[in-house]
Amino acid sequence: MRGAVDPFPVSVEDIRAAAFRLHGAAVRTPLLEFSDLNQRTGGRVFIKPENLQVSGSFKFRGARNRISQLTESERRAGIVAWSSGNHAQGIAIAARLAGVNAAIVMPSDAPQIKIERTRAQEAEIVFYDRYTEDREAIGAKLAEERGAVLVPSYDDVHIIAGQGTAGLEIAEDLSVLGLRPDVLLCCCGGGGLIAGSALALRAFFPDVAVWAVEPEGFDDTARSLAAGERLQNDPSAKTICDALMAPTPGHMTFEINRAVLAGGLAVSDDETRAAIRYAATELKLVAEPGGAVALAAALTGKLELAGKTAVVVISGGNIDPELLAEILTF
Amino acid sequence: MRGAVDPFPVSVEDIRAAAFRLHGAAVRTPLLEFSDLNQRTGGRVFIKPENLQVSGSFKFRGARNRISQLTESERRAGIVAWSSGNHAQGIAIAARLAGVNAAIVMPSDAPQIKIERTRAQEAEIVFYDRYTEDREAIGAKLAEERGAVLVPSYDDVHIIAGQGTAGLEIAEDLSVLGLRPDVLLCCCGGGGLIAGSALALRAFFPDVAVWAVEPEGFDDTARSLAAGERLQNDPSAKTICDALMAPTPGHMTFEINRAVLAGGLAVSDDETRAAIRYAATELKLVAEPGGAVALAAALTGKLELAGKTAVVVISGGNIDPELLAEILTF
Numbered sequence: 264m265r266g267a268v269d270p271f272p273v274s275v276e277d278i279r280a281a282a283f284r285l286h287g288a289a290v291r292t293p294l295l296e297f298s299d300l301n302q303r304t305g306g307r308v309f310i311k312p313e314n315l316q317v318s319g320s321f322k323f324r325g326a327r328n329r330i331s332q333l334t335e336s337e338r339r340a341g342i343v344a345w346s347s348g349n350h351a352q353g354i355a356i357a358a359r360l361a362g363v364n365a366a367i368v369m370p371s372d373a374p375q376i377k378i379e380r381t382r383a384q385e386a387e388i389v390f391y392d393r394y395t396e397d398r399e400a401i402g403a404k405l406a407e408e409r410g411a412v413l414v415p416s417y418d419d420v421h422i423i424a425g426q427g428t429a430g431l432e433i434a435e436d437l438s439v440l441g442l443r444p445d446v447l448l449c450c451c452g453g454g455g456l457i458a459g460s461a462l463a464l465r466a467f468f469p470d471v472a473v474w475a476v477e478p479e480g481f482d483d484t485a486r487s488l489a490a491g492e493r494l495q496n497d498p499s500a501k502t503i504c505d506a507l508m509a510p511t512p513g514h515m516t517f518e519i520n521r522a523v524l525a526g527g528l529a530v531s532d533d534e535t536r537a538a539i540r541y542a543a544t545e546l547k548l549v550a551e552p553g554g555a556v557a558l559a560a561a562l563t564g565k566l567e568l569a570g571k572t573a574v575v576v577i578s579g580g581n582i583d584p585e586l587l588a589e590i591l592t593f
Numbered sequence: 594m595r596g597a598v599d600p601f602p603v604s605v606e607d608i609r610a611a612a613f614r615l616h617g618a619a620v621r622t623p624l625l626e627f628s629d630l631n632q633r634t635g636g637r638v639f640i641k642p643e644n645l646q647v648s649g650s651f652k653f654r655g656a657r658n659r660i661s662q663l664t665e666s667e668r669r670a671g672i673v674a675w676s677s678g679n680h681a682q683g684i685a686i687a688a689r690l691a692g693v694n695a696a697i698v699m700p701s702d703a704p705q706i707k708i709e710r711t712r713a714q715e716a717e718i719v720f721y722d723r724y725t726e727d728r729e730a731i732g733a734k735l736a737e738e739r740g741a742v743l744v745p746s747y748d749d750v751h752i753i754a755g756q757g758t759a760g761l762e763i764a765e766d767l768s769v770l771g772l773r774p775d776v777l778l779c780c781c782g783g784g785g786l787i788a789g790s791a792l793a794l795r796a797f798f799p800d801v802a803v804w805a806v807e808p809e810g811f812d813d814t815a816r817s818l819a820a821g822e823r824l825q826n827d828p829s830a831k832t833i834c835d836a837l838m839a840p841t842p843g844h845m846t847f848e849i850n851r852a853v854l855a856g857g858l859a860v861s862d863d864e865t866r867a868a869i870r871y872a873a874t875e876l877k878l879v880a881e882p883g884g885a886v887a888l889a890a891a892l893t894g895k896l897e898l899a900g901k902t903a904v905v906v907i908s909g910g911n912i913d914p915e916l917l918a919e920i921l922t923f
Contacts, residue, residue: 267617290625290626293623295620295623295645296620297620297645298647298686303851312877314877315625315627315876315877315878317628317876356628382669384850386604422850437893540611540914543879543914543917544706544879544914546645547642547645547649547878547879547880548645548877548878548879549873549874549877549878549879580877582923584874584922585872585921585922586869587873587918587921588921588922589916589917589918591914591915591921592914592915592918593916
């Protein structure tokens with residue numbers, strides 16, 4: 264399906280091939296429906312709970328897809344990745360399962376739970392300062408020194424195809440239900456999950472409106488889509504959504520997203536906290552801040568969902584228990 | 594399937610009929626698998642997450658099945674039920690959906706979240722003291738005064754058949770996966786969920802060992818199974834598992850359970866707290882105390898699961914946010 268009919272670096276066939284590689288290793292997360300969420304929004308709203316995925320977020324999908332395609336000599340040399348935490352865990356687990364050594368560059372202020380879980384998977388961790396150092400440079404240098412393969416967290420064909428399997432599953436499950444989605448709400452950091460998922464979902468449902476949801480201060484994709492070019496976030500911006508702090512849209516992901524997304528929405532940290540509380544008390548699902556922004560957009564009516572069929576991705580659930588407790592008792 | 598070949602008051606055909614009545618109203622909860630849980634137990638352990646069910650617990654199944662069979666005159670007279678909270682919510686939602694008035698007898702110390710949710714469904718609540726008053730007598734008197742139909746929480750053919758649809762779904766999903774379960778671990782209060790689910794699951798897999806899990810001090814079913822007769826709990830016993838405080842096995846449920854269960858296991862409140870914490874941090878699922886006892890039994894190795902295929906029911910997730918927060922930061 265590449266070439267004239269498909270101008271993107273990632274094709275739906277790439278995503279189907281990734282789904283084949285993930286089969287039996289990744290969780291085929293269900294589509295969940297909740298009467299309270301339908302009542303509140305006036306629509307028919309499904310949750311895609313990627314917090315139930317291996318590693319606690321969708322990131323295992325891309326990591327597994329990339330690592331399962333390493334050559335024998337690449338496997339021996341090992342891999343290097345950088346990540347605020349979820350890509351780290353996805354890579355660490357996928358690498359361990361494949362018997363490949365992984366070194367992971369993580370910010371020193373990453374949530375403790377993400378650091379511990381990455382370490383528990385026997386990955387080597389190299390810390391950096393999120394506000395003063397360049398993780399890409401550190402990762403590239405490390406990979407060069409070791410002759411290791413660098414596995415980016417979003418700007419990579421295999422990673423985008425792997426994350427897109429989430430969208431493929433959504434499309435398949437809606438098809439079985441005989442439903443046509445009007446809207447997909449999905450978080451956006453570097454943009455790999457939404458790019459791949461939008462490609463897969465639009466192959467089934469060309470008219471679906473796919474919206475990126477970002478934290479306020481990190482709405483680089485929303486602004487870039489509006490401007491038609493890649494814009495940066497203010498480097499001093501802060502958010503509780505540690506998973507969505509990419510400084511700018513990816514090259515490859517933005518090339519896809521500018522063509523397939525309807526636009527971008529931003530939610531405040533308080534709206535995200537309320538969504539985490541709602542997920543725990545009403546949906547009985549534990550969502551991390553970055554995993555809850557799309558739900559926050561749905562709950563706050565950033566997009567009118569009344570009368571619509573919508574899918575909301577909860578992308579991960581790796582939240583420190585102390586933060587979850589604080590949000591529950593706020 | 595009744596009669597000579599099926600000595601029980603509830604048949605598998607009753608459960609299949611209930612599944613038909615629940616279709617489109619109840620959530621068909623998925624079977625979930627988690628690599629960490631498999632590693633920890635050494636088995637292949639699936640979770641049946643009834644915390645994702647309408648009303649936040651499996652209780653909607655039985656309530657819906659019973660209420661959808663009311664005659665027109667019964668519908669007009671309304672229904673009466675008693676419940677520590679989850680049956681109340683299941684009844685209240687099912688009654689509201691069916692346009693039937695419901696009065697519910699609840700203990701005055703029921704979790705606030707369960708009282709609020711029951712009230713939010715427009716049900717009338719009548720409080721009683723769990724330690725000094727007899728809820729069955731209060732409910733029966735109320736029903737008589739009003740000419741209303743009493744809907745018991747477990748000792749009822751329709752309720753047991755409704756709850757059994759959870760087991761039917763487990764059996765269907767395992768069949769699709771080509772798997773044969775060795776063990777089902779399920780909580781047991783009055784015994785309706787486990788009785789119905791065991792009947793359904795054993796119709797597919799006659800050799801499956803179904804174990805009841807109860808809180809220490811409320812192990813009436815475990816002791817009754819061992820003794821061969823219905824025994825009481827010490828009326829002064831206490832537990833955080835508010836959903837599992839039935840004083841003695843039900844007449845009808847015990848008649849079934851003594852024939853189909855492998856036995857009973859008891860877990861301490863601390864083991865249950867650890868299971869709630871594990872569910873939130875590792876499985877990203879919010880479980881209430883009574884909903885987490887079967888998981889507690891699996892995690893603490895009360896039953897050897899190494900090399901086995903097992904299903905663990907998380908029966909509900911209606912926990913006060915303050916209690917969940919306390920358990921998360923313990």
